[in-house]
Amino acid sequence: MAASVASPTLPAGRYGSSSVCASHITSGTSSPCASSMTLSSCSSPGRRIVTASMAEIGEYLSEEPPTPLLDTVNFPIHMKNLNKLQLNQLADELRSETIFAVSKTGGHLGSSLGVVELTVALHHVFNAPEDRILWDVGHQTYPHKILTGRRSKMPTLRQTAGLSGFTKRSESEFDPFGAGHSSTTISAGLGMAVGRDLKGRGNHVIAVIGDGAMTAGQAYEAMNNAGYLDSNLIVILNDNKQVSLPTATLDGPAPPVGALSSALSRLQSSRKLRALREVAKGMTKQLGGSMHLVASKVDEYARGMISGSGSSLFEELGLYYIGPVDGHNMDDLVTILREVKATEQLGPVLIHVVTEKGRGYPYAERAADKYHGVVKFDPATGKQFKGKTATKAYTTYYAEALIAEAELDSGIVGIHAAMGGGTGMNIFNKRFPERCFDVGIAEQHAVTFAAGLACEGMKPFCTIYSSFLQRAYDQVVHDVDLQKLPVRFAMDRAGLVGADGPTHCGAFDVTYMACLPNMVVMAPADEAELFHMVATAAAIDDRPSCFRYPRGNGIGVQLPMGNKGIPLEVGKGRILKEGTQVALLGYGSMVQHCLEAHKVLADCGISVTVADPRFCKPLDHGLIRQLAKNHQVLITVEEGSIGGFGSHVAQFMALDGLLDGKLKWRPLVLPDRYIDHGSPADQLAEAGLSASHIAATIKIWRNFVN
Amino acid sequence: RLHNVSRRRPAGAAKFLFIAATAVSDPPTFYDVLGLANNDVALPDIKTAYRKMARRYHPDVCPPEELEENTKRFLEVQEAYETLSDSRRRAMYDAHLLNFGPRKRWDLNAGEGVHWKRQWEGQLLGLQYRNTTKDANSNSWGARMRRKKEQEQQEQSS
Numbered sequence: 001m002a003a004s005v006a007s008p009t010l011p012a013g014r015y016g017s018s019s020v021c022a023s024h025i026t027s028g029t030s031s032p033c034a035s036s037m038t039l040s041s042c043s044s045p046g047r048r049i050v051t052a053s054m055a056e057i058g059e060y061l062s063e064e065p066p067t068p069l070l071d072t073v074n075f076p077i078h079m080k081n082l083n084k085l086q087l088n089q090l091a092d093e094l095r096s097e098t099i100f101a102v103s104k105t106g107g108h109l110g111s112s113l114g115v116v117e118l119t120v121a122l123h124h125v126f127n128a129p130e131d132r133i134l135w136d137v138g139h140q141t142y143p144h145k146i147l148t149g150r151r152s153k154m155p156t157l158r159q160t161a162g163l164s165g166f167t168k169r170s171e172s173e174f175d176p177f178g179a180g181h182s183s184t185t186i187s188a189g190l191g192m193a194v195g196r197d198l199k200g201r202g203n204h205v206i207a208v209i210g211d212g213a214m215t216a217g218q219a220y221e222a223m224n225n226a227g228y229l230d231s232n233l234i235v236i237l238n239d240n241k242q243v244s245l246p247t248a249t250l251d252g253p254a255p256p257v258g259a260l261s262s263a264l265s266r267l268q269s270s271r272k273l274r275a276l277r278e279v280a281k282g283m284t285k286q287l288g289g290s291m292h293l294v295a296s297k298v299d300e301y302a303r304g305m306i307s308g309s310g311s312s313l314f315e316e317l318g319l320y321y322i323g324p325v326d327g328h329n330m331d332d333l334v335t336i337l338r339e340v341k342a343t344e345q346l347g348p349v350l351i352h353v354v355t356e357k358g359r360g361y362p363y364a365e366r367a368a369d370k371y372h373g374v375v376k377f378d379p380a381t382g383k384q385f386k387g388k389t390a391t392k393a394y395t396t397y398y399a400e401a402l403i404a405e406a407e408l409d410s411g412i413v414g415i416h417a418a419m420g421g422g423t424g425m426n427i428f429n430k431r432f433p434e435r436c437f438d439v440g441i442a443e444q445h446a447v448t449f450a451a452g453l454a455c456e457g458m459k460p461f462c463t464i465y466s467s468f469l470q471r472a473y474d475q476v477v478h479d480v481d482l483q484k485l486p487v488r489f490a491m492d493r494a495g496l497v498g499a500d501g502p503t504h505c506g507a508f509d510v511t512y513m514a515c516l517p518n519m520v521v522m523a524p525a526d527e528a529e530l531f532h533m534v535a536t537a538a539a540i541d542d543r544p545s546c547f548r549y550p551r552g553n554g555i556g557v558q559l560p561m562g563n564k565g566i567p568l569e570v571g572k573g574r575i576l577k578e579g580t581q582v583a584l585l586g587y588g589s590m591v592q593h594c595l596e597a598h599k600v601l602a603d604c605g606i607s608v609t610v611a612d613p614r615f616c617k618p619l620d621h622g623l624i625r626q627l628a629k630n631h632q633v634l635i636t637v638e639e640g641s642i643g644g645f646g647s648h649v650a651q652f653m654a655l656d657g658l659l660d661g662k663l664k665w666r667p668l669v670l671p672d673r674y675i676d677h678g679s680p681a682d683q684l685a686e687a688g689l690s691a692s693h694i695a696a697t698i699k700i701w702r703n704f705v706n
Numbered sequence: 707r708l709h710n711v712s713r714r715r716p717a718g719a720a721k722f723l724f725i726a727a728t729a730v731s732d733p734p735t736f737y738d739v740l741g742l743a744n745n746d747v748a749l750p751d752i753k754t755a756y757r758k759m760a761r762r763y764h765p766d767v768c769p770p771e772e773l774e775e776n777t778k779r780f781l782e783v784q785e786a787y788e789t790l791s792d793s794r795r796r797a798m799y800d801a802h803l804l805n806f807g808p809r810k811r812w813d814l815n816a817g818e819g820v821h822w823k824r825q826w827e828g829q830l831l832g833l834q835y836r837n838t839t840k841d842a843n844s845n846s847w848g849a850r851m852r853r854k855k856e857q858e859q860q861e862q863s864s
Contacts, residue, residue: 197851200858230848320836322829324822332823339830345840347848349833356811366809 058380059362064100067093075149076123076174087330091120094143095360101142101154103379106499107165110358110370111140111210114240114327118208118353119143121333125341126204129173134189136209138166138179140238148174158499160678166503180503181468182441183216185209186235190222190348193231204234204341211239212418215440220317226348227318233348234340235319238327240357242370314350323352328359369421391554395492397527398549399424401534402461402490403431404563411459412538415450417443423463423492443468447475447487454485459538466491466506466548473512480544481516487544488537489513494523494548494588495639496670496684501677506548507670510587510644513546514617520545520570521617523588527554529614531565539567550589550639552680573613573620580607582698583627587613587638587645593684594637596691601698608698616645619652628658628665633701637668637694639687644669666697735808736786736799745800749791756787 069086070093073079082090095116102109120143122133128148135141145163146154150172156162167175177188189207196203213219214237226233314321322340325332333353340349357372358364363382364371377384406412406428413435420426420438429436439446443464450460469476469491480487491513494506514521520540524530524547533547560566576591577598586594591612598608611627613620627634634653636646646667653659668689675683684690737745740755747755761767763779789795789812799812841849 197848197855200855202855228846230844230846231851232848320829320833322826322833325826326822332826336826336830339833343833343837345837345849345852346833347840347846 060379062380065096067097069093070097073147076128076147079124084331087120087124091116091330094146097146098142099361099379103377104155105157106375107158108139108372109374110364110372112142113359113361113364114355114357115140115238116143117328117330117333121330121337122206123147125334125337131204132176132192134177134185134207135167136179136185136213137182141167148172158677160682164501164677165499182213183218186219186222189233190226193233197231206234206236208236208238212242212441216442217444223317223319230347232346235350237350237352238355239352240355242357319348319350321350324354325351327353327355389553391556393553394527394530394549395424397530397554398490399427400563401531401565402428405534405538406432409538413453413458414461414463415446416463417441417446425463443472444475447472448479450487451479451485454487461488461490463490465493466509467504477516481518484518484543486541489546491546491548493551495550496675496680497551498680499677502674507641509548510616510638510640514644514648518543519617522547522615524549525589525591525612526557528557528559531560531563532568535565536567548588555592568614571615571618571620573611573623575611577610579609581631582606582633583609583611583631585611585613585636587616590637590639593691593694597694600695606698606702616648619648624649624652628653628663633664635666635668639670639689641670733808735803736789739782739786752790759783
């Protein structure tokens with residue numbers, strides 16, 4: 001699935017590279033942005049672009065403009081009496097407020113900018129919180145949060161004890177459903193609609209879902225059920241042609257994945273295609289030749305929409321289809337929403353709204369990834385403040401390791417679920433475009449698809465975030481493990497993940513993978529170990545295997561030569577530090593914290609052994625016996641929930657009689673509650689798994705004994 | 707022969723237009739695509755330029771190895787001509803170039819906004835009409851609940 005963009009060979013355009021933020025010119029409240037286009041090159045009369053005293057090269061404002069209308073809106077009720085002109089002004093102010101807020105905190109920008117008008121229209125027409133407005137995934141809700149009483153808290157976005165980056169029920173009554181994973185809104189919305197009907201209430205339920213989230217099966221399960229039940233439900237399909245994340249490959253915009261995107265395009269561009277087809281037909285006739293491939297290409301195209309009945313996929317499922325609608329035209333949106341609101345015998349309705357991700361911020365509009373997720377940036381120039389790190393992210397190392405394996409073994413293929421950037425598979429895709437498969441937001445399909453590949457002797461590496469793999473658990477059990485198919489699972493974002501919070505936290509993967517009878521489960525202590533584990537997984541060809549690695553950068557160890565790891569001996573760990581009194585068995589990257597604790601404790605005179613078990617399954621029995629027999633205390637440490645590594649060690653020790661003597665065994669795991677979003681250091685402290693916590697656990701034992 | 711349509715899904719051509727329209731580097735304007743020297747050309751010149759370009763890139767007259775590339779170019783030429791030959795669309799496109807430059811994606815549908823509006827206005831009318839008859843002919847769960855609610859409201863008000 002190559003996505004390289006062929007650069008046009010025709011001469012470049014005359015107008016240069018300037019762009020204009022139109023909205024603030026019309027409002028007149030602040031001076032417009034500078035433009036690199038001089039007045040003399042404007043050959044037609046019309047809008048004049050005035051240079052302002054902003055940054056020389058900047059194409060946006062450098063200081064936040066005043067927001068007089070937004071200042072009067074604390075809650076949606078304050079928007080009820082605004083006229084159309086004011087609604088548009090509110091949208092402009094809301095847009096600049098969003099841009100400046102995200103520039104200071106980082107977060108998801110492009111998606112929020114695409115739904116500014118939609119957010120304003122929804123809150124103007126409907127009465128939240130009685131009317132339930134659900135946002136799929138929730139990363140586009142920054143404007144929604146600003147309009148629902150949380151504007152003053154925006155500086156705390158995605159920080160410890162601050163606003164969540166997604167919708168959260170406990171945060172506000174205007175967030176009726178929490179989100180983070182995609183494609184859940186129609187299901188939840190239908191549940192709320194049916195609950196409303198059973199209670200005899202009359203509020204509205206609106207579910208906003210993107211075209212990317214529409215590629216997941218659950219959306220169809222929900223629409224199918226909605227069509228059957230016929231309860232009043234408004235589904236808004238926010239179509240911005242951005243199906244995978246980030247919304248680009250390394251070379252440029254990614255063409256939308258899957259057949260659904262072409263179906264949506266057909267709905268949008270029906271007349272254009274018909275016209276093209278007619279023209280092509282005419283041209284070919286003129287040249288007197290026979291029909292040719294282009295005519296057939298254009299024809300294939302045109303055939304889809306000229307189906308006479310006008311029914312689309314959604315109508316087949318039982319939803320009344322309205323659209324396409326220009327999602328940036330406030331008038332259109334308000335008109336349609338008002339009409340839909342007033343219809344009593346509604347049933348399920350789907351409004352197809354077409355928006356542009358990143359709209360209103362020139363840098364976002366032009367960027368290949370539409371500024372989907374950004375760190376702090378300078379609004380005037382769009383430059384993000386990305387720090388330089390000495391080491392790369394584990395994600396990048398994984399991609400490099402997989403490439404090195406794939407160079408030598410043509411059976412290795414990579415699979416991911418619409419997360420090319422987040423999983424590093426964009427890097428793999430650039431090198432092996434024929435061997436990288438993006439299935440859209442469809443983890444269940446990805447796993448069974450990998451199982452099918454494994455049946456044919458391929459070596460599939462299913463690269464899915466730990467928390468997203470939860471969606472495909474039965475496929476892992478039933479399709480892969482039960483049949484002992486050699487599918488490799490690379491679980492990124494294992495453990496705590498920082499600002500994204502509990503929805504993206506990979507707390508459970510050790511538990512749910514290690515309990516499967518045929519699965520090999522391992523975790524690298526550092527990036528070099530990651531290279532070796534990728535090689536190990538490639539070499540394990542008779543059963544499924546998995547490995548987990550955290551969000552973050554490597555610690556700076558020497559990488560294997562040529563990025564090619566050496567397969568490890570399965571079921572064998574290693575000792576990193578020799579000691580006598582206490583044994584610390586740290587699983588995965590936790591062992592680094594154990595090494596830090598070792599230093600602290602050495603100063604206190606406690607002799608600690610630090611071991612890296614490498615494998616949770618099969619366990620290194622010899623290592624555990626050795627540690628249990630030669631130490632007074634054995635502590636297992638993992639960044640996972642109960643039921644994982646520590647439990648497997650305890651099970652083994654109990655059956656082996658190692659717990660019948662004087663050994664004290666203590667497990668350190670993530671606490672039995674969800675850790676809120678925040679900085680990684682804060683989260684680790686909250687979880688009680690930092691190096692000082694580990695050291696404190698041991699000191700407490702020592703004080704207790706003495 | 708045009709009517710012997712193949713049954714395959716039309717993913718390919720849509721992909722080309724999408725990529726052509728959203729290339730990261732500075733894309734050519736429609737005037738460039740037709741090989742016109744400046745934007746102030748009149749309609750006859752546009753027609754001449756279009757015929758020349760279309761003949762150059764029409765897949766019927768190209769060697770097989772250039773087929774895919776030429777198809778792409780041909781579709782670009784088509785889109786350019788369709789926009790520039792219609793005075794209303796050309797005016798909108800010129801305004802778009804003036805305000806945003808060639809890099810900002812120009813959507814043929816932006817000019818088709820009127821078509822969209824007509825379409826959804828019709829759909830809204832359909833919704834209004836349907837509102838009077840929908841539940842009468844239906845025994846779905848939702849219809850039954852709505853009828854029950856209406857009954858209860860009538861009982862309360864009487």
